[in-house]
Amino acid sequence: MRRTVPLDDVPVVADEWPGSGPTVVLLHAGVADRRSWYGTAELLAGAHHVVAADRRGFGDSPVSTTPFTHVDDLVALLDHLGGGPAWLVGSSMGGQVALDTAVLHPDRVAGLVLIAPAVSGAPEPDELDPVTQRLGDLLGPATAAGDLDEVGRLETWLWLDGPAGPEGRVAGPARELALAMNATILRHGLPEGDGDAGIAAWDRLPEVEVPVTVAWGDLDVPFLLDQCEQLVARLPRATRRVLPGVAHLPYLEDPEPVADLVRTAVAAR
Known part of the structure; x- marks a missing residue:
């Protein structure tokens, strides 16, 4: 089911799969849009209420002409869905939005599943492999x-x-x-950092008290693998999962292991 969430100057487009269980919001990477999650969403639907939304300037959502943050947009989406705490499943830049939201609006987040997430304020690598x-x-x-x-x-x-x-x-x-x-x-041609929340979640990770699954594909960029290991060590309630044989967008390669990741995380809350 298609939803359009009216914001200040743009309609953000989301797809929704009804279900009787907890709400799960799928947040896409910076090189993707909501369609990247369709395979995973279909596997989760029924047992979960699943939503996948485009950020501004991605997929079918127009580029914004006014200042905004992706965190504020996500909170507006949650309001549109009924306002209760949701599980946020974020990949790459979607993971940054999820983590920033957990820091700024902890009451809106039931738990996190982060797939090789970007982290606001994280140190840059000294050099690449x-x-x-x-x-x-x-x-x-x-x-x-x-x-x-x-x-x-x-x-x-x-x-x-x-x-x-x-x-x-x-x-x-x-x-x-x-x-x-x-x-x-x-x-x-979206500007770098467009829609960022302006915080350094890296320095505030101990504040994230909800359960967090941190997962990554073992074929991903090596410095991200190192960052994920550090993330697990710094979060109070983190679980570590390595997905073999996949890279940065594992749900595009094989949605089933990623859907299982989400099912396991929600069931263990």
Whole structure:
């Protein structure tokens, strides 16, 4: 079921799968949109009330013309859904939104499932591993030249296949969708940090008292694997899960293990 959440200047588009259990909100990565979650949502539906929403400028949600934060937008979505505490499942940048929300609005969050999340205020790596640096060295000139097709190709290699994997490791509909989602984002040219909450959640992780599952694919970017391990150590109620044979967007590769991750987390609350 499609929902449109009216905000100040844009309608944010969300899809909803009814269910009798807890509300689970799926928050997409910075190179994706809500469609990346469809396989996982369909597996969770029925036993859970599932919602997947586009952020402003992603998927079918327009680019904003006024100041905003993704956290405020998420709270508005939760209000639209009835206002009760929800489980937030965030991938990459969606994980940052989930964590920032847990810090700023702890009463709105029942628990978190974070998949290789970005974390506001986290320290930057001193250097990248050679295979990731190789792709970064190719991305720089493509970005400078405005070659969006090449940027999309390289980013899909980095995030879907994993930096050490061969290009095209993940093929078929998952790859086609990844390229299409990111093409829309690149065309919009969203500014870096657009919609950030302006906090450093990294320094406030001990305040996050809800249960948190931190998961990552073992083919993901190495510095993110290290950051996830640190995140587990710094959160009061964290559970660690490694997903074998997948990279940064595991729910695109194989939704079932990710759906199981969510089921397990909610059941153990």
